[in-house]
Amino acid sequence: PxxxxxxxxxxxxxxxxxxxxxxxxxxxxxxxxxxxxxxxxxxxxxxxxxxxxxxxxxxxxxxxxxxxxxxxxxxxxxxxxxxxxxxxxxxxxxxxxxxxxxxxxxxxxxxxxxxxxxxxxxxxxxxxxxxxxxxxxxxxxxxxxxxxxxxxxxxxxxSAAPGVARLRADAEGRIAVDVTGHEMGQGLCTAVARTVALDLGVPADGIRVGLGDTRSAPQHLTAGSWGTATALAAVHAALRELRTRLGVPDEGPVDVAAAVAATGRPEVAVEAVTRAPGQSVQAVDRLNAGLSAPAGPEYxxxxxxxxxxxxxxxxxxxxxxxxxxxxxxxxxxxxxxxxxxxxxxxxxxxxxxxxxxxxxxxxxxxxxxxxxxxxxxxxxxxxxxxxxxxxxxxxxxxxxxxxxxxxxxxxxxxxxxxxxxxxxxxxxxxxxxxxxxxxxxxxxxx
Incomplete structure (x- = not known):
């Protein structure tokens, strides 16, 4: 028994x-x-x-x-x-x-x-x-x-899993974020928007978050309490790449509209791919195929x-x-x-x-x-x-x-x-x- x-x-x-x-x-x-x-x-x-x-x-x-x-x-x-x-x-x-x-x-x-x-x-x-x-x-x-x-x-x-985040910032200061993950009422959309808003010092109402859409970013299963850890790791990496492309410091508020205008382009787009600690590139291949690839708790x-x-x-x-x-x-x-x-x-x-x-x-x-x-x-x-x-x-x-x-x-x-x-x-x-x-x-x- x-x-x-x-x-x-x-x-x-x-x-x-x-x-x-x-x-x-x-x-x-x-x-x-x-x-x-x-x-x-x-x-x-x-x-x-x-x-x-x-x-x-x-x-x-x-x-x-x-x-x-x-x-x-x-x-x-x-x-x-x-x-x-x-x-x-x-x-x-x-x-x-x-x-x-x-x-x-x-x-x-x-x-x-x-x-x-x-x-x-x-x-x-x-x-x-x-x-x-x-x-x-x-x-x-x-x-x-x-x-x-x-x-x-x-x-x-x-747990955590591989994730992809794609950010676009335009000359009017608007930001679009598409990321691996599904909103099921757990508040992932809010967490993503808040992360971007706090990092760049921009209002949340100027941020559009896209989740669960395979046309915008690869998607797999969101479960096991790995959704936020997976999505925000990718968003954080994409924000670092965006700052590099805009030529702004690694930290502090950003005048997004002015920084994009200074590039001479109507918008700047970046992509970041992240994996859980120690994961191989094959985990990303599973993500791109729509298959789950969580890691943890042992890393x-x-x-x-x-x-x-x-x-x-x-x-x-x-x-x-x-x-x-x-x-x-x-x-x-x-x-x-x-x-x-x-x-x-x-x-x-x-x-x-x-x-x-x-x-x-x-x-x-x-x-x-x-x-x-x-x-x-x-x-x-x-x-x-x-x-x-x-x-x-x-x-x-x-x-x-x-x-x-x-x-x-x-x-x-x-x-x-x-x-x-x-x-x-x-x-x-x-x-x-x-x-x-x-x-x-x-x-x-x-």
């Missing part, structure tokens, strides 16, 4: 871990899993063994959803870490800080950047963690509801991840077992934040999804035919606005020095990772009961 075993000394120092997973695939296809990739790396655990097993079942082939492996892996690991904290009499935040590492335990290479400790410290301060009493069931609201506070950390690989000489710390507060009505997540504080290390407004929306949206995955969402298989009986939003329960309390978000906003020139890492899928164990640990703090399965429903509380 799937299991996670965690060993520590009496001080709470994590010494060894075994993570054995079993996941399903269909009879006719394989859906490869990658569950131990973050459990092996979230802390400095010296001895780690991870095994993965696929079981063929009479169901459709699973598909990717947000953080498909990292979400459940974090639930397993961070629930166990919380148990270690209680078993050794340590504060859950302090124990995590003591087990932080600057080196990837899998490869032995340094992380390109890792500010998980700062995420935990800043989150604890924002949340008011110092006021927590450790004993389960020891905190109550004025109305008698049990109050629980929980914390959990998360990680998600910082030549370093490993790259985004990190997050979630703090959750739950209120449990004693008589009915009703659970409400009254507030969440999330602090994220995703490199330089290219677009603060859309990044904030990404994190809040990921937290909302995490609340749903923890307390509501679950597919119910049809034992007769292998399909799902709750395959629409009438029967698949998701959170509504009244289910969501206050969500506070902060960013470390420190550029990653190795992954790409802009210093950005993914901020989409990392938001989801760790929400479930933060809530589950808060439920234990409120009720004294541990939970091993998701979603955690009313019958699990009572």
């Amino acid at each position: 799937p299991r996670l075993r965690l060993g520590a000394d009496s001080s709470g120092r994590l010494l060894a871990a075994i993570h054995e997973t079993r996941s399903q695939t269909s009879r006719h296809d394989l859906f490869a899993s990658d569950y131990p990739s973050i459990t092996a790396r979230l802390y400095g655990i010296g001895d780690f063994r991870g095994t993965q097993h696929l079981t063929r079942t009479d169901v459709p082939t699973p598909g990717f959803m947000r953080a498909p492996f990292e979400h459940v892996s974090a639930f397993a690991l961070e629930s166990a870490v919380d148990e270690i904290a209680y078993a050794t009499g340590r504060d859950p935040v302090a124990l995590r800080l003591d087990n932080d590492t600057a080196t990837d335990p899998v490869t032995g290479n340094p992380f390109s950047s890792r500010h998980l400790a700062e995420c935990l410290r800043r989150g604890a301060a924002m949340f008011g963690w110092a006021a927590r009493t450790a004993e389960p069931g020891s905190m109550r609201d004025e109305d008698g509801a049990l109050v629980g506070w929980g914390v959990a950390a998360g990680a998600y690989r910082a 030549r000489g370093f490993s790259a991840f985004s990190f997050v710390a979630h703090f959750a507060e739950v209120r449990v009505v004693v008589e009915t077992g009703r659970v409400r997540v009254s507030r969440v504080v999330s602090v994220v290390d995703c490199g330089r934040v290219a677009s603060p407004v859309t990044a904030l929306s990404q994190i809040r949206g990921g937290v909302v999804w995490g609340i749903g995955a923890t307390l509501r969402e679950g597919s119910e298989p049809d034992a007769r035919y292998g399909g799902f009986v709750n395959a629409d939003l009438a029967d698949y329960v998701v959170p509504v606005s009244s289910d969501i309390g206050r969500i506070e978000v902060a960013f470390i906003d420190e550029p990653d020095p190795l992954l790409n020139a802009p210093g950005v890492k993914g901020a989409g899928e990392i938001a989801f990772v760790g929400v479930a164990p933060a809530i589950a640990n808060a439920l234990h703090h409120a009720t004294g009961r541990r939970h091993r399965r998701l979603p955690i429903r009313l019958e699990d509380i009572l």
